[in-house]
Amino acid sequence: MAPFEGIDVGLDRRSPVVWRLYEAHGPYPYTGVITSVAYEPGPRPPDVPQNLLPMLRETGLRYE
Secondary structure (H helix, E strand, O other): OHHOOOOOOOOOOOOOHHHHHHHHHOOOOOOOOOOOOOOOOOOOOOOOOOHHHHHHHHHHHOOO
């Protein structure tokens, strides 16, 4: 959900890791020490425009 709400490190008020704890205690910050953060994007989802474009072109050519 990062494109819609930003990227959180140490506290996430909208999407807790463990709902049971969130429901019992509400949001609370990580109390350890964060020395670094690395983001590794995974594969693109099937419905991103770059993946849909070839299919849309093929469909358009069929009806041309």
